[in-house]
Amino acid sequence: xxxxLGIGQLETHExxxxxxxxxxxxxxxxxxxxxxxxxxxxxxxxxxFENSTRTLLSFEIxxxxxxxxxxxxxxxxxxxxxxxxxxxTAVTLNAMRADAIVxxxxxxxxxxxxxxxxxxxxxxxxxxxxxxxTQALLDALALRHKLRERGRQEFNGxxxxxxxxxxxxxxxRSNILCLQALGAVVRLCAPPALMPAGIEQMGVxxxxxxxxxxxxxxxxxxxxxxxxxxDGQFIPSPREYRxxxxxxxxxxxxxxxxxxxxxxxxxxxxxxxxxxxxxLPQSIITDQVEMxxxxxxxxxxxxxxxxxxxxxxxxxPEG
Ligand code: CP
Numbered sequence: 001x002x003x004x005l006g007i008g009q010l011e012t013h014e015x016x017x018x019x020x021x022x023x024x025x026x027x028x029x030x031x032x033x034x035x036x037x038x039x040x041x042x043x044x045x046x047x048x049f050e051n052s053t054r055t056l057l058s059f060e061i062x063x064x065x066x067x068x069x070x071x072x073x074x075x076x077x078x079x080x081x082x083x084x085x086x087x088x089t090a091v092t093l094n095a096m097r098a099d100a101i102v103x104x105x106x107x108x109x110x111x112x113x114x115x116x117x118x119x120x121x122x123x124x125x126x127x128x129x130x131x132x133x134t135q136a137l138l139d140a141l142a143l144r145h146k147l148r149e150r151g152r153q154e155f156n157g158x159x160x161x162x163x164x165x166x167x168x169x170x171x172x173r174s175n176i177l178c179l180q181a182l183g184a185v186v187r188l189c190a191p192p193a194l195m196p197a198g199i200e201q202m203g204v205x206x207x208x209x210x211x212x213x214x215x216x217x218x219x220x221x222x223x224x225x226x227x228x229x230x231d232g233q234f235i236p237s238p239r240e241y242r243x244x245x246x247x248x249x250x251x252x253x254x255x256x257x258x259x260x261x262x263x264x265x266x267x268x269x270x271x272x273x274x275x276x277x278x279x280l281p282q283s284i285i286t287d288q289v290e291m292x293x294x295x296x297x298x299x300x301x302x303x304x305x306x307x308x309x310x311x312x313x314x315x316x317p318e319g
Pocket of ligand 1: 051
């Protein structure tokens with residue numbers, strides 16, 4: 001593949017390849033001196049049309065740790081605010097001869113649109129309600145580390161419950177695809193208004209009762225309410241939401257013993273997850289952030305190989 005637009009485009013062996021490639025960067029990032037020069041001389045543009053803390057910073061750190069020149073374009077300070085179209089913005093970025101462009105955009109499909117207009121690899125850092133592929137990859141890597149620590153090598157049959165605003169969540173969509181590809185069994189839980197119609201066609205079990213959804217879950221992934229995408233349609237009070245769908249210590253007892261707790265961030269503590277749950281030893285929320293840098297290093301490395309004349313992913317005639 002030339003670009004990384006979604007987990008949906010990847011074969012299982014390609015997902016595993018990216019996870020395996022990331023391991024060397026996990027090791028590097030744990031050293032006092034965290035530098036490699038694999039991407040020296042390349043220019044990476046991070047074009048973010050939506051807010052971000054983790055994704056933007058980790059892509060920036062990833063590029064810099066690999067020796068690339070990294071520049072960030074924040075849409076709020078760009079000529080997008082003066083009415084420039086997405087396509088003209090893409091053509092402008094292309095003219096600057098970037099070697100990779102990382103894009104976050106509020107509209108599903110916007111990243112594909114840009115990928116079609118530029119000559120370099122494009123990495124989707126989250127597009128609308130569609131996909132957030134590097135999030136799913138970093139989640140899988142963090143989970144794999146925790147499972148291996150416990151002596152479990154495989155995801156096969158792993159019971160994962162994803163709870164929250166599934167309707168607006170690109171994280172849920174990418175994670176469903178990634179976890180299923182790796183062999184996990186995925187259950188979803190959301191208020192009926194926030195569960196996409198027909199989602200069971202993805203091979204998941206949709207539930208609206210959180211206690212039922214938690215029953216025996218080995219992994220519980222919590223998602224925040226994306227109020228910014230709701231147009232005022234469904235915004236329960238934080239208290240009401242916590243009462244029905246918040247992960248409390250008491251609720252967590254319904255899951256499997258020592259169930260792994262995950263959250264992609266940003267968290268709303270005391271709403272979808274209580275602080276005393278987020279900070280449990282079985283929570284891997286900060287590991288997810290750590291793995292985010294390594295996964296993004298792997299994705300940048302792998303996707304720029306063709307441009308660097310390095311063999312491997314993307315080196316073949318079809319990309
Ligand atoms: N998980 C995630 O995408 O976080 P940011 O919005 O802070 O990048």
